[in-house]
Amino acid sequence: MRDYLDKRCLEEAEYIIKTGATVRKTAKEFGLSKSTVHKDVTERLYSIDKSLYKRVKKVLQKNLNERHVRGGEATRQKYLNMIKCKNKK
Numbered sequence: 001m002r003d004y005l006d007k008r009c010l011e012e013a014e015y016i017i018k019t020g021a022t023v024r025k026t027a028k029e030f031g032l033s034k035s036t037v038h039k040d041v042t043e044r045l046y047s048i049d050k051s052l053y054k055r056v057k058k059v060l061q062k063n064l065n066e067r068h069v070r071g072g073e074a075t076r077q078k079y080l081n082m083i084k085c086k087n088k089k
Contacts (some may be wrong), residue, residue: 010039011054013049016041022063043069 012026014072027037041060045053 005040005044009044009048010052012037012040013045013052016059017052020059020062023060050089 008030012030015021016026019025023034023037023041026041027034030037041053041070042058045056
């Protein structure tokens with residue numbers, strides 16, 4: 001069982017590094033919960049491969065720092081779509 005978890009952690013970590021994906025996007029890609037992916041790449045990965053853990057941590061920190069920008073843009077698009085729908089009526 002441990003080998004399966006180790007392999008899954010490594011696959012998730014490689015995916016995050018290669019694509020710059022968020023935990024949410026990675027969870028969707030692998031069919032797992034966000035909590036599982038987060039635990040895999042923050043806790044389990046540390047004991048498996050510390051250098052890979054550090055690289056993943058940088059990507060996750062970058063995503064965290066940009067989170068407010070992506071959220072603001074999503075809200076902006078939402079309201080622009082609402083305005084377009086009202087103007088079509």
